[in-house]
Amino acid sequence: MTVKERYEAYLRACAGRPGLWEVNGETRERQRLTAQGGTYSQASVDHQTVLYARAGETSVGYAVTQCLEDEPEKLLEEAAENGRLTGQAGMEPCQEARVSEEEKQRLSNPVMIADLARQGMKRLPEAELTIEEQIRGQWVVNQKGLNRQSSRRHFAVQAQWKGYPFITSAPAPEQIEWAGLQEAIEQMRKNLEQPSSMQSSGVYPAVLSGYVMAKFFITAWKLWDARSYVGGGGVLRERGGTQIASSLVTLRDIPVWLGHGYEAVLDSEGSDGLVVDLVKQGVQTGLLHTLQTAAALGAQTTGNAGRTAGLVKGYRTIVTPKNWVMEPGQNTEEELLAQLGEGLYIFDAFDEFHAINPASGDFNFPCNAVQIRRGKRQGLCRQLTISGNILQVLASVEALGNRLYEMPLIMQDTYQVAAPAALISAIHVTGSV
Amino acid sequence: MLTIAAIEALLSDTASRGHAFSELFVEDKAERELNYEKQALAGAQTMHSRGAGLRLIRDHHVIYTYTNDVSEPGLKQLADQALALLQIVGSATPSDQAVTLQEIHGKAGSNPMQRELAEIGNRRKLDVLREIDAAVRSAGVPLLSHGVTYYETDQRVWIANSEGTLAKDRRVNTRARLHYTVGDTEGALYEWADFIQPAGLDTWQSEEYIAFFQNQLKTAYETLRAEPLKPGRMPVVLAAGSCGVLWHECCGHTLEAAAIASGHSDFIGKRDTVVASPKVTIVDDGTLPGLYGSSCFDDEGKLRQRNVLIEKGVLKGYLCDRVHGRQIGLESNGCGRRQDYTFAPTSRMSNTYLAPGCDDEEEMIRSLGEGLLVTQLGGGSGGPIFSLACSRAYLIKNGQIDRPVKNCMLTGRGIDVMKKIDRVGANIKTEYGSFCGASSGLVPTTAFQPQVRISEMIIGGEA
Numbered sequence: 001m002t003v004k005e006r007y008e009a010y011l012r013a014c015a016g017r018p019g020l021w022e023v024n025g026e027t028r029e030r031q032r033l034t035a036q037g038g039t040y041s042q043a044s045v046d047h048q049t050v051l052y053a054r055a056g057e058t059s060v061g062y063a064v065t066q067c068l069e070d071e072p073e074k075l076l077e078e079a080a081e082n083g084r085l086t087g088q089a090g091m092e093p094c095q096e097a098r099v100s101e102e103e104k105q106r107l108s109n110p111v112m113i114a115d116l117a118r119q120g121m122k123r124l125p126e127a128e129l130t131i132e133e134q135i136r137g138q139w140v141v142n143q144k145g146l147n148r149q150s151s152r153r154h155f156a157v158q159a160q161w162k163g164y165p166f167i168t169s170a171p172a173p174e175q176i177e178w179a180g181l182q183e184a185i186e187q188m189r190k191n192l193e194q195p196s197s198m199q200s201s202g203v204y205p206a207v208l209s210g211y212v213m214a215k216f217f218i219t220a221w222k223l224w225d226a227r228s229y230v231g232g233g234g235v236l237r238e239r240g241g242t243q244i245a246s247s248l249v250t251l252r253d254i255p256v257w258l259g260h261g262y263e264a265v266l267d268s269e270g271s272d273g274l275v276v277d278l279v280k281q282g283v284q285t286g287l288l289h290t291l292q293t294a295a296a297l298g299a300q301t302t303g304n305a306g307r308t309a310g311l312v313k314g315y316r317t318i319v320t321p322k323n324w325v326m327e328p329g330q331n332t333e334e335e336l337l338a339q340l341g342e343g344l345y346i347f348d349a350f351d352e353f354h355a356i357n358p359a360s361g362d363f364n365f366p367c368n369a370v371q372i373r374r375g376k377r378q379g380l381c382r383q384l385t386i387s388g389n390i391l392q393v394l395a396s397v398e399a400l401g402n403r404l405y406e407m408p409l410i411m412q413d414t415y416q417v418a419a420p421a422a423l424i425s426a427i428h429v430t431g432s433v
Numbered sequence: 434m435l436t437i438a439a440i441e442a443l444l445s446d447t448a449s450r451g452h453a454f455s456e457l458f459v460e461d462k463a464e465r466e467l468n469y470e471k472q473a474l475a476g477a478q479t480m481h482s483r484g485a486g487l488r489l490i491r492d493h494h495v496i497y498t499y500t501n502d503v504s505e506p507g508l509k510q511l512a513d514q515a516l517a518l519l520q521i522v523g524s525a526t527p528s529d530q531a532v533t534l535q536e537i538h539g540k541a542g543s544n545p546m547q548r549e550l551a552e553i554g555n556r557r558k559l560d561v562l563r564e565i566d567a568a569v570r571s572a573g574v575p576l577l578s579h580g581v582t583y584y585e586t587d588q589r590v591w592i593a594n595s596e597g598t599l600a601k602d603r604r605v606n607t608r609a610r611l612h613y614t615v616g617d618t619e620g621a622l623y624e625w626a627d628f629i630q631p632a633g634l635d636t637w638q639s640e641e642y643i644a645f646f647q648n649q650l651k652t653a654y655e656t657l658r659a660e661p662l663k664p665g666r667m668p669v670v671l672a673a674g675s676c677g678v679l680w681h682e683c684c685g686h687t688l689e690a691a692a693i694a695s696g697h698s699d700f701i702g703k704r705d706t707v708v709a710s711p712k713v714t715i716v717d718d719g720t721l722p723g724l725y726g727s728s729c730f731d732d733e734g735k736l737r738q739r740n741v742l743i744e745k746g747v748l749k750g751y752l753c754d755r756v757h758g759r760q761i762g763l764e765s766n767g768c769g770r771r772q773d774y775t776f777a778p779t780s781r782m783s784n785t786y787l788a789p790g791c792d793d794e795e796e797m798i799r800s801l802g803e804g805l806l807v808t809q810l811g812g813g814s815g816g817p818i819f820s821l822a823c824s825r826a827y828l829i830k831n832g833q834i835d836r837p838v839k840n841c842m843l844t845g846r847g848i849d850v851m852k853k854i855d856r857v858g859a860n861i862k863t864e865y866g867s868f869c870g871a872s873s874g875l876v877p878t879t880a881f882q883p884q885v886r887i888s889e890m891i892i893g894g895e896a
Contacts, residue, residue, distance in 0.1 A: 031518075033518075033521075033522075040494065040521065040522035040523070041493060041494060041495065041522070042494070042495045042496070042497070042522075043494075043495075043496050043497075043518040043519075043521065043522055044496065044497040044498060044518075044777070045498045045514045045515070045518060046497075046498060046499045046500065046775065047499075047500045047501075047502065047511075048484070048499070048500065048501050048775065049501060049502075050501075061476075061477055061478070062476070062477075062478040062479075063478065063479045063480070064478070064479070064480040064481070065480070065481045065482075066481065066482045066483050066484060066501040067481055067483050067501075068501065068502060069504070078479055082476075082477035082478060082479060083477070085474065085477040085555060086473075086474045086475060086476060086477055087473075087474065088473065088474075088475065110514075110517060110518055110521055111521065114521050163697050163816075201664055201665070231578065315466065315478040315480060316476070316478070350814050350816070350818075350820060351812070351813060351814035351820045351822075353812065354811055354812035354813060354814070354820075354822045355820070355822070355842070357623075359623045362840075364822065364840055364841075364842040364893055366814075366818070366820035366842060366844045366893065368818075382818065382846075383818060383844050383845065383846070383891055384893075385664065385842050385844060385891075385893025387664075387840070387842075387893065430664035430665075430891070430892075430893035
């Protein structure tokens with residue numbers, strides 16, 4: 001019997017038991033190969049299954065285990081005991097009586113990953129390449145008849161060049177967009193080739209690269225986390241249906257983003273992942289929900305219950321995005337620079353987990369930039385800081401690039417953001433002189 | 434845990450078939466979390482992690498595999514997959530290699546625990562949460578919301594390798610986290626703060642943690658009411674204690690062998706040359722008792738040690754793990770660390786500090802016309818160019834502390850900033866510690882110092 005089958009059998013036997021008895025199994029199988037200049041350096045393969053239980057008759061407690069050989073009763077009773085410890089009555093919302101199952105995927109022969117790395121090394125000879133295949137599985141079973149499972153595969157390529165990561169993902173090896181990586185590296189080369197220059201402080205029009213915009217959203221997506229609104233807080237409260245950004249701005253969270261990886265059909269509560277319009281043509285339209293936030297705010301879940309958000313990993317489900325996408329525009333990055341004329345091209349920013357306040361959107365972002373004169377790159381300026389609020393940035397967007405920069409959440413690999421370059425009318429810059 | 438015989442058999446098999454150095458990291462970890470909100474226990478969670486990571490190293494090739502299926506078939510599958518990958522990256526002729534493990538012992542006591550955490554029971558743990566909650570409510574600070582969480586971690590690891598090393602370590606820590614929003618209708622500030630003890634709960638004897646959390650709240654409210662600092666360049670005084678995170682970010686990461694080997698450091702090829710002011714001596718020491726970054730062994734089974742990185746401004750050494758140390762021609766010095774079995778180890782810091790100098794702390798401020806005094810740094814990022822958010826800072830005017838300021842971000846190139854240290858105080862203060870995140874996950878660290886002055890830094894912030 002598989003681990004899931006053992007829990008299914010136990011929970012079937014619990015049918016009719018009062019309260020909630022539920023287990024969410026999250027599995028990850030992954031193989032990676034790192035290569036550069038015709039040789040391979042590192043490789044890894046891993047398998048991990050983590051079981052999250054929430055259980056109790058009158059109040060719900062939580063327990064998590066990686067000890068797969070333990071009896072299901074042990075985990076569920078431990079969760080229930082934790083619930084009894086709190087002494088607080090109250091059930092949590094859950095999905096009921098839904099059954100669905102996708103065929104379990106298996107990792108490919110590692111020789112195929114090596115072939116992919118060889119292709120990559122021919123196209124990107126200067127970059128260190130990491131090729132990854134990942135299968136993420138999710139199953140949720142409870143005593144109320146919920147029994148759902150999904151299993152999705154994706155491939156990702158990270159090309160590291162001069163310390164900058166360039167990433168793309170795809171559901172199949174033949175769909176990997178090598179040309180996009182090549183172009184992104186060429187753009188970065190042009191920036192780094194510029195002679196060093198100094199920049200004084202002030203307010204300037206600027207182009208923020210897709211890399212910088214993605215770094216904003218890897219933290220700032222939390223402005224759309226419904227949990228922030230449950231207690232009456234939240235920066236966007238009472239702004240639903242109003243214009244909060246330039247009409248060029250559309251933000252979406254997409255569970256299955258065709259042509260890209262990070263597919264997540266089910267969330268950790270067994271709900272279907274939905275496409276969520278968060279901002280549509282500048283108008284605030286939605287938030288990301290779990291069953292619990294939806295119940296608290298009188299909304300429907302959007303299937304965004306997960307376990308990891310930013311650097312936080314939870315026992316209970318928390319709101320997490322899937323593929324957080326800022327829709328691209330029509331312009332190449334060179335066209336955006338021509339349109340900018342005079343200003344700064346901010347191509348690099350760092351410390352996104354400390355530089356941005358995820359509750360307010362305020363930021364003080366250390367960055368590097370290239371000065372733009374008559375639409376052309378002129379000088380490279382390091383050690384600048386841009387400051388302001390992410391909503392101000394979104395309100396001042398005048399044009400968007402046509403290529404998305406993809407950025408998975410580091411270390412956890414549980415969601416990704418993608419954003420184009422943006423031409424903005426003004427941003428405050430602390431200069432290097 | 435697995436038996437010694439099973440580990441010896443696995444290492445003999447992988448070392449022979451792969452003709453490689455083989456290492457098995459086995460982990461068993463129990464964690465508990467209690468959440469206290471609105472004067473009641475709001476949640477209780479437990480977590481049990483168990484798994485193993487197998488690493489094979491041959492020439493410059495490294496294979497890492499892990500699983501939480503630690504049954505014999507599970508580990509056999511792990512070994513087969515690791516060997517299959519090793520064949521792809523570079524084949525070699527197998528050879529017989531029988532591994533016999535010999536346990537090595539170190540000094541006990543870096544994570545003291547008089548009573549097992551399970552024996553203490555939840556009542557005492559709840560008392561800690563209630564005491565903190567009561568202290569928070571009586572701190573005299575307008576609070577919009579707050580909550581306290583108690584965490585405990587009991588990690589047992591075995592590290593065994595084909596050279597015959599077997600190291601067993603136990604790392605226990607207890608932690609309370611206060612998260613809070615201070616403010617009123619005119620504005621609010623959300624923060625969290627951790628009080629950490631690398632020890633069992635029975636070491637929480639004094640009420641030091643009460644004073645710690647009350648001070649956090651009071652200074653948070655002061656910061657909320659502060660004016661933003663005008664950005665620019667000015668001298669910066671960093672207070673003794675946790676402001677030592679400066680050294681973690683401005684040179685610690687770039688002194689890691691992984692950064693040196695990958696070419697992403699300003700310290701490449703600079704051993705025995707001047708890289709900092711002569712007032713600067715930087716040490717990383719994983720043996721210091723009672724500090725969060727300490728343990729008996731590193732995560733490669735090497736005894737922790739004291740490593741002098743910079744001495745009186747001269748670069749003396751790097752932080753080395755096995756793989757990256759060898760890539761730069763050095764042996765490991767006990768700095769191979771990882772969060773858990775799901776990460777391969779790499780070179781990491783532990784307790785990093787600036788050694789005390791002999792300058793007068795009051796004079797450092799008194800002799801400045803204008804400057805910034807930072808008493809607490811938030812997070813930051815390292816690399817040749819680093820950044821640090823100031824969570825508590827004060828403007829200095831005419832040699833006096835003038836007023837609190839907020840929204841300041843310190844940035845600079847580490848190798849330049851270290852040359853601008855013009856004062857180092859005589860009184861060093863340690864700190865409770867935090868996590869450092871990098872390619873081998875989150876590892877416990879501390880960073881501390883005596884009070885120091887930097888003659889000029891770039892300070893970013895609001896206009």
